[in-house]
Amino acid sequence: MSKNPVVKEILDGFAPTWALNHSMAVMGWDIETQMPESGAKARGMATGQLAMMAQKATIDIKPLVERAAKTNSLDDRESGIVRVLQRALHYYTRIPPELVNDLEKTTAEANLAWRKARKESNFKVFKPHLEKVVNLKLDIADKLGYEKHPYNALLDLYEEGFTVADADRVYDILIPESRKIIQKVSEAGVFPSKHPLESRKYGTEGMEKVNEGLLEILKMPKDRFKMGVSTHPFTIGISEDDVRITTRYEGKDFKASMYGTIHECGHAIYHLGIGKELQFTPVADGASFGIHESQSRFWENAVGRSREFVNLVYPLLRKNLNFLSKYDREDIYYYVNTIRKSYIRVEADELTYNLHTALRYEIEKQILEGKAKVSELPEIWNDTFEEYFGMKPPDDAHGVLQDVHWSWGSFGYFATYTLGNVVLGMIWHKLGDGRAVRESVESGDLTKLKGWLGTHIHRWGSVYSPKELQRRVFGEAYNPEHLLNYYEQKFLA
Numbered sequence: 035m036s037k038n039p040v041v042k043e044i045l046d047g048f049a050p051t052w053a054l055n056h057s058m059a060v061m062g063w064d065i066e067t068q069m070p071e072s073g074a075k076a077r078g079m080a081t082g083q084l085a086m087m088a089q090k091a092t093i094d095i096k097p098l099v100e101r102a103a104k105t106n107s108l109d110d111r112e113s114g115i116v117r118v119l120q121r122a123l124h125y126y127t128r129i130p131p132e133l134v135n136d137l138e139k140t141t142a143e144a145n146l147a148w149r150k151a152r153k154e155s156n157f158k159v160f161k162p163h164l165e166k167v168v169n170l171k172l173d174i175a176d177k178l179g180y181e182k183h184p185y186n187a188l189l190d191l192y193e194e195g196f197t198v199a200d201a202d203r204v205y206d207i208l209i210p211e212s213r214k215i216i217q218k219v220s221e222a223g224v225f226p227s228k229h230p231l232e233s234r235k236y237g238t239e240g241m242e243k244v245n246e247g248l249l250e251i252l253k254m255p256k257d258r259f260k261m262g263v264s265t266h267p268f269t270i271g272i273s274e275d276d277v278r279i280t281t282r283y284e285g286k287d288f289k290a291s292m293y294g295t296i297h298e299c300g301h302a303i304y305h306l307g308i309g310k311e312l313q314f315t316p317v318a319d320g321a322s323f324g325i326h327e328s329q330s331r332f333w334e335n336a337v338g339r340s341r342e343f344v345n346l347v348y349p350l351l352r353k354n355l356n357f358l359s360k361y362d363r364e365d366i367y368y369y370v371n372t373i374r375k376s377y378i379r380v381e382a383d384e385l386t387y388n389l390h391t392a393l394r395y396e397i398e399k400q401i402l403e404g405k406a407k408v409s410e411l412p413e414i415w416n417d418t419f420e421e422y423f424g425m426k427p428p429d430d431a432h433g434v435l436q437d438v439h440w441s442w443g444s445f446g447y448f449a450t451y452t453l454g455n456v457v458l459g460m461i462w463h464k465l466g467d468g469r470a471v472r473e474s475v476e477s478g479d480l481t482k483l484k485g486w487l488g489t490h491i492h493r494w495g496s497v498y499s500p501k502e503l504q505r506r507v508f509g510e511a512y513n514p515e516h517l518l519n520y521y522e523q524k525f526l527a
């Protein structure tokens with residue numbers, strides 16, 4: 035794909051890394067969908083070795099990357115390749131292997147402790163492990179280097195160039211306004227806080243047919259895409275022409291399965307839309323976690339939970355879920371849009387969701403600043419939760435212990451969920467405040483919508499940084515005002 039001789043050499047040198055990443059992706063899919071539990075140990079050893087080989091192969095091309103970075107004749111794609119490799123090299127060369135090892139071991143133990151702690155709702159079990167994880171992450175932030183705030187080094191790992199200043203700006207606008215909207219929605223009483231269908235049981239067979247029908251409506255390409263089943267749905271891009279998702283069947287409250295499928299299809303559509311010419315290169319991936327999440331949430335919420343989409347899928351639902359004979363399109367629309375304050379982030383609706391990530395962002399910031407101690411986390415969590423939601427978690431399992439992320443050492447991850455929502459709002463605004471979305475869904479033909487996202491976002495992979503991509507598409511980056519307008523129009527109009 036490149037005429038530049040140095041970039042050509044870089045891409046040749048990248049081939050082994052590409053092959054290793056490809057293999058690890060297949061193994062990752064297997065772990066979640068097929069592997070018996072006891073296979074975990076050997077699999078962990080094997081992937082650990084492959085990851086080290088990929089790291090070494092990347093370091094081997096460092097001189098070429100440095101040489102290419104000095105030339106000024108690179109086009110956008112070539113510059114993107116150099117930028118992405120420089121980021122990887124920055125991490126690999128600054129973080130010594132012993133630290134990587136230490137983090138692996140510590141988080142593996144922390145994860146076990148977290149499971150036990152959550153089960154018993156006992157923070158004390160998790161506390162010493164979390165303290166170790168936090169210290170290691172601070173060490174990593176120091177080694178990576180940062181301006182102003184250690185958190186900036188960690189946020190950047192998930193969202194390139196995203197800083198505490200950016201996050202503060204987003205949340206300072208989003209949270210107070212969201213709380214006002216939530217208050218008004220609850221007072222208006224149009225969107226219910228509960229729905230009888232939430233406890234309705236379904237048979238897996240019928241639901242599988244619904245999900246297959248959804249894949250057809252979303253025009254997922256059968257020869258390049260596959261759907262499996264796992265407890266926690268996910269998407270994995272193995273190559274340009276091999277993208278896989280999973281969905282889940284819990285046996286009741288069918289919207290969880292339905293919107294799990296649509297959400298993951300959003301991630302898959304992004305991956306399937308990456309430009310062919312980027313294949314096998316370091317930029318054949320999403321621009322960032324936030325941009326990836328904007329795609330899944332756009333399809334799940336802006337498209338999937340719209341009136342037009344409910345109308346479109348209603349015949350499919352009626353045909354395969356017999357118990358829906360008592361419910362019309364309007365009933366289903368309100369069922370998939372129940373709004374309520376809840377303790378658990380993963381059960382939250384699209385409107386209250388950002389409050390959950392804001393709480394985690396504030397806590398992570400305080401911990402990394404040294405303003406809060408790990409031992410104080412349950413109290414800080416509960417107090418902040420009460421401030422945002424007006425209620426206190428009954429126990430730590432419904433509070434500070436609910437998420438797996440900190441046990442993995444993922445500090446800086448939660449904010450990207452909200453960035454996904456923020457970018458969803460920007461897309462929605464760009465598409466005529468949702469007009470083009472409604473028209474496309476009403477016509478039943480979603481190809482136009484996919485085409486727009488493909489042209490403006492998907493085809494570029496990670497050629498541009500997430501901020502640069504947004505500036506090119508929207509003329510601005512991470513503006514939460516559009517999301518607030520989307521909420522107002524949807525829930526208060």
Ligand code: MG
Nearest residue numbers: 297301327330
């Ligand atoms: Mg997602």
